[in-house]
Amino acid sequence: MLLDVNGQECWSARDLHAPMGYEKWERFEVAISRAMAAAENSGLNPLDHFRGASKAINGGRWGRQMVSDYRLTRYACYLIAMNGDPRKPEIAAAQTYFAVKTREAEISQQPADVSSPEGVLALAEKYVEAARELVSTKKELAIAAPKAGKWDAFCDSDGLIDMAAAAKALNKITGGLGRTKFMELLRREDIRFLQRQNPRLPYECHTKAGRAEVKFVATPNGQWVEQTFFTVKGLDWLVDRLGGSMLPAA
Known part of the structure; x- marks a missing residue:
């Protein structure tokens, strides 16, 4: 599922x-x-x-x-x-x-039968559960609000971020690494985002966690190759992994 x-x-x-x-x-x-x-x-x-x-x-x-x-x-x-x-x-x-x-x-999804004490109790429990979920959601939104939309300028039409755009977004954290050096950083043992044996692909744990997606893209010579993209969630993960907290580069 x-x-x-x-x-x-x-x-x-x-x-x-x-x-x-x-x-x-x-x-x-x-x-x-x-x-x-x-x-x-x-x-x-x-x-x-x-x-x-x-x-x-x-x-x-x-x-x-x-x-x-x-x-x-x-x-x-x-x-x-x-x-x-x-x-x-x-x-x-x-x-x-x-x-x-x-x-x-x-x-x-069926409504509770309020003609019985049990039905009234069931309805009350649903209201309490909904109220708790609302409070929890508001807390999560308050925490996430400063981050909302901060990567929009680097996303493509699918909401994904390629390696060049990710390197640019994090150049203040990485010290200005270009795409190639940035991808080398992602293979470090303390990061382990990209594989060493398949250097263009992420580890499966990142795709399962929603931090990366792999798509086939066309090269200038007409070949189709796999390319790894960050999701917004993945770039947030990398910032935390690198110990950064700043907003992306303009």
Whole structure:
């Protein structure tokens, strides 16, 4: 399970096709197509539940390649399970799992019955929980406010920061290192952001933590290569790692 940019849970279709018993992605796409049709026939917009995406996997000429993927809501997963091959035990298990989880989500959103003392108590508990979350959120926003938007000038259209831009943003902390020297710094044992064996790629822990993303970019000679980008969260992490607290360079 993943979280999208809005903090909503979602699943990668590429991560689900093997657990659902499909050895070949192409056959799993057939089930996805049927599920999308089922959503549309129910009056829903399939794009709200089956969002197109891409994913880097091992393989291809350069050892890694970008392939098509989908970001699925829980309901989309349920529809795929319902439209999958019923002979597969994995599909039967998935049908049960996502049906239960979907029902749990529906029940959790139902209003409390205030006609009984238990219902009044349940409603009061929800108000208390909401109030606590509000207080916690306000505290987090107060802490984060000085940092909000400070890296915007260095972000690309996807909200990511390439190595040259990151080096420029942190030149006051690093003493003015250029891109190459900056990337060498990221391979130091006390930083360990970029790998030594694959010097253009980050350690997996950073991508999982949302501090880095890897994309394929075209070189001037027409080749496609992997390139590591910082996320805003990743650049904040690096500043803390380097012991800095200053705002980025102008």
